[in-house]
Amino acid sequence: MGESMQGLKRSHRCTELSMENIDQKVLVMGWVQKRRDLGGVIFLDLRDRSGVLQVVIDTSTIGADLFKKAEKIRSEFVVAIEGVVEKRSDETINKNIATGEIEIRANDLRLLSEAETPPFQIEENSNVKEELRLKYRYLDLRRPDLQRNLIMRNAVSILTREFLNQEGFLEIETPMLTKSTPEGARDYLVPSRVHPGNFYALPQSPQIFKQLLMLSGYDRYYQIVKCFRDEDLRADRQPEFTQIDMELSFVDVDDVIEINEKLLQKMFKEVLNVDITLPIERLTYEDAMNRFGSDKPDTRFGFELVDLTEVLKDCEFKVFKSAIESGGSVRAINAKGCGDFPRRTIDALGEYAMTFGAKGMAWIVINEDGSYKSVITKFLKDEEIQNIVKSVDGQPGDLILFAADKNDIVYDVLGNLRLEIARRLEILNKDEFKFVWVTEFPLLEWAPEQKRYVAKHHPFTMPMEEDLHLLETDPGKVRAKAYDIVLNGTEIGGGSIRIYQKDVQEKMFECLGFTKEEAYERFGFLLNAFKYGVPPHGGLAYGLDRILMLMTGSDSIRDVIAFPKIKDASCPMTEAPGTVEGKQLEELSLKIDMIEID
Incomplete structure (x- = not known):
């Protein structure tokens, strides 16, 4: 049983007290983090969301009855303490907490x-299994590190709203119950009671609605909004996640990038006191793939890809020769200073490369005396070896790793290998923030299973004007006015300039294999709206959870979301998803008939 709070009014949060409050009478409330009974004197570490404060309960000053009550206190009891702020003696000062110079003597x-x-114990950086922590998430959320994460999330949200409001944006809500439209991930569906057999979809993003708002003349829109995608989860994915979503009228690529650079600069300066130098570096998609093997490159370190196809075009080494002859490439990374990796480590890197499609991994170690250690040098001419070493700027002590295959496999293998080596060398500093824009993405990509082109981003992305003529002759080479903002190898946001001319939109649908009827069936309300005067417009959406994961140094977005789901999209705490009563299904005109899916 707990006592009544009647007549009590908290005067301060725990860490609002300091040396300036010495000799003041205060009243604090919170949870007991730790209790130490020294016989006649009990010390409590009192915790609230602001931090921890030490309380001294002394039988000589509080009286026998209250001291007897204090002896019942255990961890996580909620208490109210009235007392006087005192300076701790020099030998008991705790420099690890904000209130380490003071304590409250309870009366x-x-x-x-x-x-x-x-x-489990409520403590920072708990090693308790995540599933147990998420089952008792209300206790897990008492941990100071998680509380700091959510406090930072609040600060980022407030700052974003303030900045965008000052820049003339309007915060406008868009529907949560909408129509299922194709492209993108799988929808979450909601059955309609009023329209039996019909379904709403939860929005994967507010994309179509924000474009309609531009058509409606609102000029600059934003929203911090929930989005829903029924896709397989990983560290930076959740079935429901939050976007900072925006759209602007009468803009081109540079306008959208410029305003977002100012937002990011302000966000990181005010929240983390990190200075971001503007303008942020820009890489075209082609450059990002050629240099880093990824369209979300981590540029905090080197180990860049080098194309050796020209150098090795006459090579007789079968692995390299067949890759080049089949239209692929031979590329390498120079892991500077990694020539002392043990053979088992190099073999492990080879096995890792194979998980990304490599059939094997060739390598050369440059010994300290300038000689080479490798199983492939005997298949190469001396001139070819020298050209390889020169191309990758090889020095004694370096490790050169090769990939030879179709370009997409080579990029995937070497792009992931450079990250794995950086992880093994522990050179990925979470306190370093390296931004890069990736621009000029391909507009379309070929989907072999569907035997047609699909949109790389979405069907409303504007092609670059100089590539428009290629839509009919060589669609795969058309570049888009699309851009992603990447931080430390994680895509934190992306967007594009949108198509606003009817003839370009029709050509786009034609490339995607839609007939005019199919296009109107799927996107009719947008296409009909576009008959009534459309401003040039474009936008961008950030994954707020991903930004905060990086800002807080967390390993998963689950650590910056109050009540996340686990890998199978379930919630251990509420046990969602769950079954529903038959009556509810009847009201929705639904009957469950479980079918097996291969």
Whole structure:
């Protein structure tokens, strides 16, 4: 049983007190983090969302009855303490907490709520299994590190709203119950009671609605909004996630990039006191793939890809020769200073490369005396070896790793290998923030299983004007006015300039294999709206959860979301998703008939 709070009014949060409050009478409330009974004196570490404060309960100053009550206190009890702020003696100062120079000497206390022993200790950076922590998420959220994460999330949201409002944006809400449209990920569907057999879809993004708002003349829109995608989860994915979404009228690529650079600069300066130098580096998609093997390159370190196809075009080494003859390439990375990797480590890197499609991994170590250690040098001419070493700027002590295959496999293999080596060398500094824009993405990509082109981003992305003529003759070479903002190898946002001319949109649908009827069936309300005067417009959406994951140094977006789902999209705490009563299904005119899916 807990005591009443009647007549009590908290005067301060724990860490709002300092040396300036010495000799003041205060009243604080919170959870007991730790209790130490020294016989006649009890020390409590009192915790609230602001931090921890030490409380001294001394039988000589609080009285026998209250001291007896204090002896019942255990971890996670909720208490109210009235007392006087005192300076700690020099030898007891705790420099690890903000209130380490002071303590409260209690003269009154109330036990507001008792607590059972929690299933795990409430402490920073807990090693408890995540599934157990998420089952008791309400306890997990008491941890100071998670509380700091959510406090930072609040700060980023407020700052974003303030900045965008000052820049003339309007915050406008868009529907959560909408129509299922193709492209992108799988929709979450909601059955309609009023329209039996019909379904709403939860929005994967507000894309179509924000374009309609531009058509409606609102000029600059934004929203911090929930989005829903029924896709397989990983560290930076959740079935429901939050976007900072925006759209602007009468703009081109540079306008959208410029305003977002100012937002990011302000966000990182005010929240983390990190200076971002503008303008942020820009890489075309082609340059990003050629240099880093990825369209979301981590540019905090080197190990860049080098194309050796020209150097090795006459090579007789079968692996390289067949890759080049089949239209692929031979590329390499120079892992500077990694020539001392043990053979088992190099073999492990080879096995890692094979998980990304490599059939094997060739390598050369440059010994300290300038000689080479490798199983492939005997298949290469001396001149070819020298040209390889020169091309990758090889020095004694370096490790050169090769990939030879179709370009997409080579990029995937070497792009991931450079990251794996950086992880093994522990050179990925979470406190370093390296931004890069990736621009000029391909407009379309070929989907072999569908035997047609699909949109790389979405069907409303504007082609670059100089590539428009290629839509009919060579669609795969058309570049888009699309751009992603990448931070430390994670895509944190992306967007594009949108198509606003009817003839270009029709050509786009034609390239995607839609007849005019199919296009109107799927996107009719947008296409009909576009008959009534459309401004040039474009936008961008950030994954707020991903930004915060990086800002807080977390390993997963689950650590910056209050109540996340686990890998199978379930919630251990609420046990969602769950079954529903038959009556609810009847009201929705639904009957469950489980079918097996291969």
